[in-house]
Amino acid sequence: MTTSNNKRAIFLDRDGVINVDKGYVSVVDDFEFIDGVIEALQALKEKGYLLVVITNQSGIARGYFSEEQFHTLTEWMDWSLANRGVDLDGIYYCPHHAEHGIGEYKVDCDCRKPKAGMLNEAIEALGIDVTQSILVGDKVSDIQAGIAAGIKTNYLVRTGKEITEQGENLATAIYDDLAEVVGVVE
Incomplete structure (x- = not known):
């Protein structure tokens, strides 16, 4: 099957890229947009990119919060961004964890980053040109997923986890935050 993939996208991890990573964020009161991220997302939209969130949510697998709680928070985030002129084109999440999952969520799936399942699903559904x-x-797992999906440009930002040597070696470039990324994309 051949599809006409001519849309370009920015794939975004959630915790540590869009919001402050406070560890297993599951309620609105704990969700804090990183300074400048809304304006950065607006600018990326203006440059013609689809915005696609791809997020591992092992807190669901671990029983820390429910999928329903995740959806409630995600809906709030989506509306908060839409109210500021940022429409997300896709939100993909993985509720599984092969080691620490409970019950139906203890799965060695294809969607959990560093695997490319979420990205591949979005690429197919939205007609995205990975090049x-x-x-x-x-x-690192974000970058590995991008590479596995065939994305050639994979950036790390310093607003989340500490950048490792492996991350430095795998990433195309490292920026302080999403706002700085905006300045380098066409």
């Missing part, structure tokens, strides 16, 4: 797309994450 023109960019992934922005805050840790």
Whole structure:
């Protein structure tokens, strides 16, 4: 099957890229947008990129919060951004964890980063051209997923996890935050 993939996208990890990573964020009161991120997302939209969130949510697998709680928070985030002129084109999440998952969530799945399942699903569903797309994450598994999905430009930002030597070696470049990324994309 051949699809006409001509849309370019920015794939974004959530915790540590869009919001402050406070560890297993599951309620609105704990969700804090990183300074400048809303304006950065607006600018990326203006440059013609689809915005696609791809997020591992092992807190669901671990029983820390429910999928329903995740959806409630995600809906709030989506509306908060839409109210500021930022429409997300896709939100993909993985509720699984092969080691620490409970019950139905203890799965060695294809969607959990560093695997490319979420990205591949979005690429197919939205008709995305990976050669023109960019992934922005805050840790090695984000970059590995981008590479596995065929994305050539994979950036790390310093607003989340500490950048490791492996991350430095795998990432196309490292930036302080998403706002700084905006300045380098066309």
